[in-house]
Amino acid sequence: MxxxxxxxxxxxxxxxxxxxxxxxxxxxxxxxxxxxxxxxRVPAKVALPVIAALGFGCYTLWIDHTGGAKGAQAALLGLIAAVVSGALGLLLVHYQSTMLTEVRALAYGALFGTSMGWLYNLSGPSVLKSTVWGLVMGGIMFAVSLYVFRAKRVQEPHGLHRPRTTHRPHGAH
Structure with missing residues (x-):
């Protein structure tokens, strides 16, 4: 028992x-x-670009509305900005595993730089100032994402791009 x-x-x-x-x-x-x-559950590779696009669209709406646009016009511009940036973000996240580290960092920098330059242009400065601002922000994003991607290089789905080999003197085999 x-x-x-x-x-x-x-x-x-x-x-x-x-x-x-x-x-x-x-x-x-x-x-x-x-x-x-x-x-x-929605996977993070879908949820994060969608959340970023919604934030970008809302910020676009706010900047355009405070700049003097009517509510419907600002809302339409915000919606267009959210859809375009969301589609580009989803494409980038979907195809990032097929890109080399440097190309992937450049793609993130280009998307971020053009987005920030466009937002800066909505607030009123000249096209030249907005272009410079977008290039600076894109360069910063390129440097940060390149650092992050290289720091996590072993975890990439396609492995090391340039594995380091030990240097042997010319005559030694």
Whole structure:
């Protein structure tokens, strides 16, 4: 009787009523993706560009509206800015694993620099000042993203681009 109570307590503490698939048990329910009404998580590679695009669109709306545009005109410009920047961001995130580290950093710098230059132009300065501002911001983004990508080089899906080899003297083999 004492053995039976110990086995029962061990089973209860191990599973707590959970189904253990490693023992061949199934719940009999379809996976969460196929059940109606069950929400799935949005992956970060989709959520982050969408959130950034919404923020960019709202900031565009605010800058245009404070610059004197009517509400509907500012809202339309904000919507267009959100859609365009979101589409470009999603494309960049989707294809970034196929790019070399330097090209990927340049793409992030170009997207960020043109976005910041355009926002700066909406607030009123000349096109030349906005272009310089966009180039400066794009250069900063290029440098930061290049640093981040190189610091995490081993975790890239396609591995090291230029693995370092030890230098051997010319005559030694």
């Amino acid at each position: 004492d053995n039976h109570a110990q086995e029962r307590d061990a089973m209860a503490s191990r599973s707590h009523g959970a189904i253990e698939p490693e023992h061949g048990a199934t719940s009999g329910e379809p996976p969460a993706e196929s059940r109606p009404g069950v929400a799935r």
